[in-house]
Amino acid sequence: MRIKAIEAERFHEKYIVDEVSGCWIWQAAKRSTGYGAMKVNGIKESAHRVSYTIFKGQIPDGLWVLHKCDNPQCVNPDHLFTGTPLANSQDMHSKGRQRYVGQKGASNPKSILDANKVGEIIKLIAKGMTNRAIANLFGVSHATISLIRLGKCWADIPRPPDNENFKPYRSLRSQAARQAASSFQEA
Incomplete structure (x- = not known):
């Protein structure tokens, strides 16, 4: 230059x-x-x-x-x-300024969430609350909540067994959504 x-x-x-x-x-x-x-x-x-x-x-x-x-x-x-x-x-x-690549969960000093907050998030997911609503409560992205829901992050925090809300495509699992989807496929 x-x-x-x-x-x-x-x-x-x-x-x-x-x-x-x-x-x-x-x-x-x-x-x-x-x-x-x-x-x-x-x-x-x-x-x-x-x-x-x-x-x-x-x-x-x-x-x-x-x-x-x-x-x-x-x-x-x-x-x-x-x-x-x-x-x-x-x-x-x-100098200790690394971007914390590979440090997950609470071991990442930039993490907004900790094990207690994730436990609360899991309870809200189990009750059927949406990713976006939970994300707004905790100041994180809805994608973060989705990863928690699917067990792709914070997987060490236990989820309730056999709870439909922890499976992908939650909106298609409700009885009404399944009926609507099947009637659409038949038409």
């Missing part, structure tokens, strides 16, 4: 310095990931990559710009270094 002098000037207008951390906190546009963004030569670029290019030069092919400070909004070139995707992953794990 080539950065014109006017773009470098614009860059310096878009951050503030945090005196405590030394981070230069990006104040302009941000990507959904939290990283700053600005247009360079009409192309939206990540602000930390722009900073690296202005202060340290071109980013070598295949390398990423990583943060020593772990602050995606930081554009301080002293906090930036280049590395491979593998180095980024190793840095993330060494």
Whole structure:
């Protein structure tokens, strides 16, 4: 990426310095990931990559710009270094910032649900409450409730035996739904 002098000037207008951390906190546009963004030569670029290019030069092919400070909004070139995707992953794990891939249920620190809440959800499913209604009560997606209903997640929490509400396509299992479906097939 080539950065014109006017773009470098614009860059310096878009951050503030945090005196405590030394981070230069990006104040302009941000990507959904939290990283700053600005247009360079009409192309939206990540602000930390722009900073690296202005202060340290071109980013070598295949390398990423990583943060020593772990602050995606930081554009301080002293906090930036280049590395491979593998180095980024190793840095993330060494600092305990992994995305918890493979950690399920309560062992995942980002989990909204715990065993007690799932137990309550299972009771509501057994009573015939819909996935969407339960999801709204617990602040999770209806897909999460569906996975619990089918035993595909939180499978270690016991379900009531022989309860029709824990089978797929629940709406087609009621007597009225079965009769409607059979009369439709006969027509």
